[in-house]
Amino acid sequence: MQVTMTVNDVEVTREIEGRLLLVHFLRDVLGLTGTHSGCDTSNCGTCVVWLDGEPVKSCTVLAAMAGGHQVRTVEGLAKGAELDPVQQGFMQCHGLQCGFCTPGMMMTARALLNRNPDPSEAEIREAISGQICRCTGYATIVRSVRWAAVHEANAAAAVTETTESPEAGEIDNAGQPAGSVA
Amino acid sequence: MQVPAPFEYERATSVDHAISLMERLGSTSRLIAGGHSLLPMMKLRLASFDYLIDINDLHDELGYIEAGPGEVRIGALTRHRELLESATLTAAFPIFADAERVIADPIVRNRGTLGGSLCQADPSEDLSAVCTALDASCVIRGPGGAERVLSMEEFHVGPYETAVGDGEILVEVRLPVRPGCGSSYEKVERRAGDWAVVSAGAAVWLDGDVISDARVGLAAVGPNTTGIPEISTALRGQTPSESLFEQAGAIAARSCEPATDQRGSADYKRHLADELTRRTLRRAVERARS
Ligand SMILES: Cc1cc2nc3c(=O)[nH]c(=O)nc-3n(C[C@H](O)[C@H](O)[C@H](O)COP(=O)(O)OP(=O)(O)OC[C@H]3O[C@@H](n4cnc5c(N)ncnc54)[C@H](O)[C@@H]3O)c2cc1C
Ligand code: FES
Ligand code: FES
Secondary structure: OEEEEEEOOEEEEEEOOOOOEHHHHHHHHOOOOOOOOOOOOOOOOOOEEEEOOEEEEHHHOEHHHHOOOEEEOHHHOOEOOEOOHHHHHHHHOOOOOOOOOHHHHHHHHHHHHHHOOOOOHHHHHHHOOOOOOOOOOOHHHHHHHHHHHHHHHHHHHHHHOOOOOOHHHOEOOOOEOHHHHO | OOOOOOOEEEEOOOHHHHHHHHHHHHHHEEEEOOOOOHHHHHHOOOOOOOEEEEOHHHHHHHOOEEEOOOEEEEEOOOEHHHHHHOHHHHHHOHHHHHHHOOOOOHHHHOOOEHHHHHHHOOOOOHHHHHHHHOOOEEEEEOHHHOEEEEEHHHHEEEOOEEOOOOOOEEEEEEEEOOOOEEEEEEEEEOOOOOOEEEEEEEEEEEEOOEEEEEEEEEEOOOOOOEEOHHHHHHHOOOOOOHHHHHHHHHHHHHHOOOOOEOOEOHHHHHHHHHHHHHHHHHHHHHHHHO
């Protein structure tokens, strides 16, 4: 069968088998290997991509089901050469070690921040509760997401140039002063 | 790499179209909603079909939560996340949010649906216990638009088996709204996002300080999600009290049929059925009073 979908803003059409899973379509057909495949059983979350803006485990979605829909992968996270604040956060706060879980974690984090720009540590942990990291112990991942939240709030405050002092400057979970995020 | 056996993919554009596809393709076809129960089973080759009929495009038609005076109606394609985030549903039946918070994880909840959960009829599945506690009825549509309305007891035929026949689709779940209702859900799981070791849901209806009706649904303690009529009989007409909850817990422990497995021993699960029944009834009564 033929499937057409938009992946990272580019429309793609391919001849596929009905049983092809979205994760394999992205990795093996399109060569977008940023999306990882870990458990095959919808448990580890390394395969998380967005379907119409919402995180999904792409090992449990048929490629055919994405036909006519918008898919975004980690390759579509940066804006050109400028890394997304979530990507910067993972660099700044050592949110990764081996990096295997990282693409899925970042896609979930970005979706969370889109809905909730100022998530608490508990809300971040809840958002990534369906994803497994074998390296970091999650503390640095949570810190990375907070970094991104604060960074974005500060950037937005800088743009509006309000006279009030930006309240969003604290990084409570990271224990870092507000100034370090610029 | 686990992949399902080959099948043909079809996409339904309306409920009637889905039914006509099923009529044409027969028992070798299966509906796919969120796919989060069906695809894992197909990957493991526990199930295989010649045709999968994708009903996700029917979300406009089958994804809704509507509160009327006598009942709340929920479309079969309403996703876990929508159930969790519905203020209407939480206000009427807090048991839903209690349960949804502990069903799978937020990403799985973005896909899985109410209809898929009920039709999967996994004995450990949580929403069947919720719907059993709330005395829900299931609306099944078949060829020619004919509809049947079944109680949860009639709907669940056995483990992984429901009354939905070939060429039929579950379209809606109806929850009766009666005054003085309180409800609650509790689940014991081994780790975040896991299936239940045991879970229990309770709903009570108070008339003044007397229980006019009460229902308990359990999951993961038997071949099917278990509603326990004996508890309803014991509670009706009584004034809520700790000793009454104890009595209900004892009935729950004795009525269920847990199996020893990697999640726990049968004895432990009976203990949980007892304790969770007491806790959910206690909380349901508190909520009915507030
Ligand atoms: C990692 C993981 C953890 C999970 N943990 C839990 C948990 O803790 N508790 C829990 O309750 N569930 C859990 N689930 C199951 C999850 O809730 C499923 O998504 C849900 O049970 C099935 O919904 P679905 O829409 O994905 O159904 P699908 O997988 O699409 O379908 C399931 C079955 O129902 C049939 N069907 C679907 N819709 C209809 C309809 N409208 N009419 C007739 N037949 C229909 C299909 O043909 C199929 O046979 C978990 C799943 C995963 C992957
Ligand atoms: S590979 Fe999809 S969740 Fe693990
Ligand atoms: S960084 Fe190695 S699995 Fe998360």
